[in-house]
Amino acid sequence: MTVKYTKDHEYVRAEGDVYVIGVSKHAAEQLGDVVFVELPDAGKTFKKGDDMAVVESVKAASDVYAPISGEIVEANSAIVDEPAKVNEDAEGAAWFVKIRASDPAELDAMMDEAAYAEFAAES
Amino acid sequence: MSDTLKKTPLNALHHSLGAKMVEFAGYEMPVQYPMGVMGEHLHTREKAGLFDVSHMGQAFLQTTQITPGSDGAHEAIASAIETLVPGEIRKLKKGGLRYTVLLNKEGGILDDLMITRPPKDGSEGSLFLVVNAAKKAEDFALIESELAGRAVLEVAKKRALLALQGPAAAGVIDRLIPGASEQTFMTMRSFVWQGASLIVSRCGYTGEDGFEISVPNDRAEELAKVLLADDAVAPIGLGARDSLRLEAGLCLYGHDLTPETTPIDGNIAFVIGKRRREGGGFPGATRILQQRADGPARLRVGLLPEGRAPAREGAEIQSTDGKTIGAVTSGGFGPTLGAPVAMGYVDADHAETGTSVNLIVRGKPLPATVADMPFVPQNYYRG
Missing domain, CATH: 3.30.1360.120 (Probable tRNA modification gtpase trme; domain 1)
Structure with missing residues (x-):
């Protein structure tokens, strides 16, 4: 299973014909205890780089940008109800949204796991 | 560093x-x-x-x-x-x-x-x-x-x-x-x-x-x-x-x-x-x-936002009919309360405890109530 990462610490994972998007484990650790998550409704469309979601810790609010263009097919209401899940399993159960990509070639420019690990260690 | x-x-x-x-x-x-x-x-x-x-x-x-x-x-x-x-x-x-x-x-x-x-x-x-x-x-x-x-x-x-x-x-x-x-x-x-x-x-x-x-x-x-x-x-x-x-x-x-x-x-x-x-x-x-x-023209008050979204410093405070009445000066999430908390300055005629207001967060009105402070009971030792 291929996972790609952005410089804004979002991950994109192919799952069937959609892409699962969330914030990286590293980003969740940097954020600290997540207390609030706001996700877009299914059916909304985004261009790569648009403000897509919000994640807030006790300390601060952070925007989550759409890592790829496309239409939201599902938002993970479990993390809206229990934001702390983001700290527990950021790259697993605590995914943010599933997107139907309009231009899968956008993934080509993203980092793979090894490149991201190096990037995260330096940031 | x-x-x-x-x-x-x-x-x-x-x-x-x-x-x-x-x-x-x-x-x-x-x-x-x-x-x-x-x-x-x-x-x-x-x-x-x-x-x-x-x-x-x-x-x-x-x-x-x-x-x-x-x-x-x-x-x-x-x-x-x-x-x-x-x-x-x-x-x-x-x-x-x-x-x-x-x-x-x-x-x-x-x-x-x-x-x-x-x-x-x-x-x-x-x-x-x-x-x-x-x-x-x-x-x-x-x-x-x-x-x-x-x-x-x-x-x-x-x-x-x-x-x-x-x-x-x-x-x-x-x-x-x-x-x-x-x-x-x-x-x-x-x-x-x-x-x-x-x-x-x-x-x-x-x-x-x-x-x-x-x-x-x-x-x-x-x-x-x-x-x-x-x-x-x-x-x-x-x-x-x-x-x-x-x-x-x-x-x-x-x-x-x-x-x-x-x-x-x-x-x-x-x-x-x-x-x-x-x-x-x-x-x-x-x-x-x-x-x-x-009596002052404005007053620092406590604010309890509805829901889970914190309102942070700088958020505009509006009356329920959409007029600007102040701004949040401190805000975040209260771990003991398990809910967002804030304080800010509002025009004196909106400062009474229980007054409904809106906090503008990411461009959207977030309903909140003017609340007494402290938000959690104080535990001072008075002998």
Whole structure:
């Protein structure tokens, strides 16, 4: 299973014909205890780089940008109800949204796991 | 982290405890430890937290008008400082602490501070001051120049400051310094701990019972380690310090109180002593006392947002019919309350508890209610 990462610490994972998007484990650790998550409704469309979601810790609010263009097919209401899940399993159960990509070639420019690990260690 | 930042005597200890360090008021300070802001906050409310607040400014102010220790020496130093603050300092008992504010000529708040009258016989004519880190250079320069010829200020550069806060604090400190737990809220005592002179004040910035301990720099790490060796005590960073004080409804200078706010609209009129409300004699007294009589045009209030979304500093406050009525000055998530909390300034006709307002967060109105502070009950030890 291929996972790609952005410089804004979002991950994109192919799952069937959609892409699962969330914030990286590293980003969740940097954020600290997540207390609030706001996700877009299914059916909304985004261009790569648009403000897509919000994640807030006790300390601060952070925007989550759409890592790829496309239409939201599902938002993970479990993390809206229990934001702390983001700290527990950021790259697993605590995914943010599933997107139907309009231009899968956008993934080509993203980092793979090894490149991201190096990037995260330096940031 | 930049080498140009100042370090407290506990800097190496913070690093060894795995703290995440940030810049604060020119110092490299711990914002959180591996426990995390949420855990540190809850630990402090349940047990006890140890905070390094050595970046704050400590100083002794002594009268030069009369021999210290002699009759009238306290009145002399109190009268001098009362020209800069609205607090009742003259009637402060030996060993008593007062929370008050430094004011500018317009009655705006330059800083908030603690003024202590030392308890010992012979110390009459001295006051112990603790001011905010970001303001200490300005505060001390102001006090020195305004009181020139009446008092001398000695900055306690060789003292660190630790805060031990939480319901277990008294038990912890009693094992270290027998008798320290007997002193009541807003009093100070001096102790000698293993040869080190400590100034122990029962006060804090969390809403919990607790102590602030002024300790010589070269003994600070040793004292911190002894306190941390107690199972009840965990190190707490600036992140939880902020969420704890916010839940307790306590002001953060530079945010909730500024030169543009007075003690009246800042909703801290209690910093003005009863005698001083009649006699004035502090900077901006005419304006402040007029404002007190007429009622302020705006007021600092507590705000409880509905739902889970925090409203942070700068968020606009609107009436339910869409008019701008103020702004949030502090806001975040209250871990003990399990909900977002905020404070801010609103027009006086929207300041009543229970008033419905909207906080504008990311362009959208977030319903909130004007609420009494503190948001969580205070647990001070009053004897």
